[in-house]
Amino acid sequence: MPVTIEIPTAFRRFTDGAPNVDCSAATIADALNELTSRFPDLSRHVRDDQGQIRQFLNVYLNEEDIRFLGGESCSLKEGDRVLLVPSIAGGC
Amino acid sequence: MTTNGLYELRCRECGKTWGNVPRSFCEDCFSPLEVAYDYDSLKKIARRENLAGRDFNMWRYSELLPLPECYVGPNAVGGTPLVASRKLAAKWGLKNLYFKNDAVCFPSLSFKDRVVATALSAARRFHFTTVGCSSTGNLANAVAAQAAQQGFDACVFIPADLEPAKILNTAVYGARIVRINGNYDHVNRLCAQIADRFQWGLVNVNLRPYYSEGSKTHGYEIAEQLGWTLPDNVVVPMAGGSLITKIAKAFRELVTLGWVEAKPVKFFGAQATGCSPISDGVKRNLARFEPQKPNTIARSLAIGNPADGPFAIKQIRDSSGWAEDISDAEIVAAIKLLAETEGIFTETAGGVTAGVTQKLIAQGRIKPDETTVVCITGNGLKTTDAIAAEFPATEAIAPRLEAFEAYLDAQLGATAGAKA
Numbered sequence: 175m176p177v178t179i180e181i182p183t184a185f186r187r188f189t190d191g192a193p194n195v196d197c198s199a200a201t202i203a204d205a206l207n208e209l210t211s212r213f214p215d216l217s218r219h220v221r222d223d224q225g226q227i228r229q230f231l232n233v234y235l236n237e238e239d240i241r242f243l244g245g246e247s248c249s250l251k252e253g254d255r256v257l258l259v260p261s262i263a264g265g266c
Numbered sequence: 267m268t269t270n271g272l273y274e275l276r277c278r279e280c281g282k283t284w285g286n287v288p289r290s291f292c293e294d295c296f297s298p299l300e301v302a303y304d305y306d307s308l309k310k311i312a313r314r315e316n317l318a319g320r321d322f323n324m325w326r327y328s329e330l331l332p333l334p335e336c337y338v339g340p341n342a343v344g345g346t347p348l349v350a351s352r353k354l355a356a357k358w359g360l361k362n363l364y365f366k367n368d369a370v371c372f373p374s375l376s377f378k379d380r381v382v383a384t385a386l387s388a389a390r391r392f393h394f395t396t397v398g399c400s401s402t403g404n405l406a407n408a409v410a411a412q413a414a415q416q417g418f419d420a421c422v423f424i425p426a427d428l429e430p431a432k433i434l435n436t437a438v439y440g441a442r443i444v445r446i447n448g449n450y451d452h453v454n455r456l457c458a459q460i461a462d463r464f465q466w467g468l469v470n471v472n473l474r475p476y477y478s479e480g481s482k483t484h485g486y487e488i489a490e491q492l493g494w495t496l497p498d499n500v501v502v503p504m505a506g507g508s509l510i511t512k513i514a515k516a517f518r519e520l521v522t523l524g525w526v527e528a529k530p531v532k533f534f535g536a537q538a539t540g541c542s543p544i545s546d547g548v549k550r551n552l553a554r555f556e557p558q559k560p561n562t563i564a565r566s567l568a569i570g571n572p573a574d575g576p577f578a579i580k581q582i583r584d585s586s587g588w589a590e591d592i593s594d595a596e597i598v599a600a601i602k603l604l605a606e607t608e609g610i611f612t613e614t615a616g617g618v619t620a621g622v623t624q625k626l627i628a629q630g631r632i633k634p635d636e637t638t639v640v641c642i643t644g645n646g647l648k649t650t651d652a653i654a655a656e657f658p659a660t661e662a663i664a665p666r667l668e669a670f671e672a673y674l675d676a677q678l679g680a681t682a683g684a685k686a
Contacts, residue, residue: 183462184293219296229554229576230279230297237452239571241557259458260291261298261573 175200177254179209185258188216202235203246205256220258230261273332275475276302278577286332288392288467290474298573299475301332305522314494314525321345324380324483330519331384331483332476334391340416343383344483346371348491348639353607358627362637364497365604366488368644369612373411374435375645376404376613377509381480382412385469388476389418394467398422398441400457401470402450402505402566403432404613404644409469410441421466423453429565429651449560451571481509485516488639489526496520496531498636501626503619503643504535504544504589505567507578513641514581533582534631535589536622538562538597538614544575548582548589555579563594563652564614566644588631592621598653600624601646611646619643 199205210217234257275284279297312329320326324344355363368377398421406422413420420441461471502510537545540562547555560568600621
């Protein structure tokens with residue numbers, strides 16, 4: 175499915191400055207794999223040595239954290255937005 | 267004496283340093299940044315004797331904070347009471363129980379005043395003119411109050427359904443309030459994007475490393491108020507998981523600087539069952555905590571994806587502490603108990619902490635002879651909605667002595683004996 179991956183500022187140096195990357199993917203995993211295959215320098219920033227998404231990188235599908243949607247196997251539909259956001263929080 | 271040049275940002279995971287910039291995460295590994303100090307150099311200028319003659323507020327520890335050169339704290343923040351418990355200690359069977367009472371912190375009645383104070387010093391350093399935050403309420407209050415005091419424009423972002431008292435307590439200072447249709451995690455995510463785009467000083471986003479250092483002063487004060495000694499146990503509420511790690515950092519620093527003797531301190535984290543990713547991670551011994559959808563009256567702890575969660579979990583485990591969580595009903599009961607025994611009226615987060623302390627005592631994890639400090643982080647006036655149902659309005663009586671005597675007869679079964 176054609177989807178858009180929104181790239182945070184910190185990662186844009188690996189995407190030739192592009193704030194968004196359009197790709198065709200059936201799942202979140204496919205989308206991330208396509209992203210890192212097109213921009214290999216991004217790979218180590220997205221996944222750790224065990225191949226898991228890095229602990230402090232949050233991935234959202236539209237408005238929802240993918241961990242509430244079944245994780246990387248979550249299916250995508252046309253027009254979905256995948257957001258990469260650093261993990262931050264307030265509170266105590 | 268200046269500490270300029272004695273600290274910089276460092277990644278908590280990969281160790282890369284970034285100087286002093288308005289940034290919260292490492293651009294290499296996306297892990298959180300933290301202020302790291304040159305303690306060998308700091309030892310030469312940070313002496314306990316320097317504190318003599320300084321007012322009792324957070325600025326007495328200035329050498330240990332990431333402040334710009336020659337920074338003078340613009341107002342008195344912190345310096346809150348460490349209340350030695352009598353009635354609740356007796357009820358719980360503890361000999362040395364204390365409540366660190368940031369419910370009366372100046373100016374906005376929560377420990378958030380501390381972190382905002384250090385954040386705004388960084389905002390001044392980086393020449394921001396607009397400051398703001400994503401907030402569950404207390405932080406918005408603190409940012410709005412201190413921005414008003416110091417002449418910053420302020421824009422705060424909150425979940426749309428935040429308690430009315432907290433919204434009012436921010437609006438009164440003149441800050442712009444943007445209500446977001448979503449929970450706090452949605453607000454946070456948006457603020458990360460806003461900080462990226464607008465270059466504002468968002469205290470818990472791009473100023474976060476400087477902001478979080480203010481929490482250490484809660485720990486410094488505890489040690490000083492105990493006579494420059496560390497407690498055996500500390501019970502700390504957890505939302506994002508920052509405060510518990512910063513109190514631990516404060517204690518470590520005091521030991522490093524030789525201000526207190528080293529000793530084991532157990533850290534206990536407190537959450538509401540309706541939002542307990544960190545507590546759950548500790549209790550189930552998870553490698554990674556599982557985020558949750560918050561569903562609790564403890565709105566100030568309602569962060570389902572706590573960024574400092576991994577560090578909080580590690581701190582708790584390394585200290586042989588524990589984490590617990592309690593229900594909304596237990597939170598309300600604990601708020602009432604603390605008020606009725608110690609005269610401390612705390613908000614729901616404080617109810618969580620007090621209620622979890624009770625649970626930990628029942629589990630035998632806090633021993634009767636140990637020195638235990640319970641961290642009360644916010645004032646009860648901020649979350650009156652949570653307890654309003656416990657106190658329905660009573661029927662009024664006529665302004666006559668007979669009416670009052672009849673009232674007492676009905677209430678107490680006897681006419682009051684006192685005569686004028």
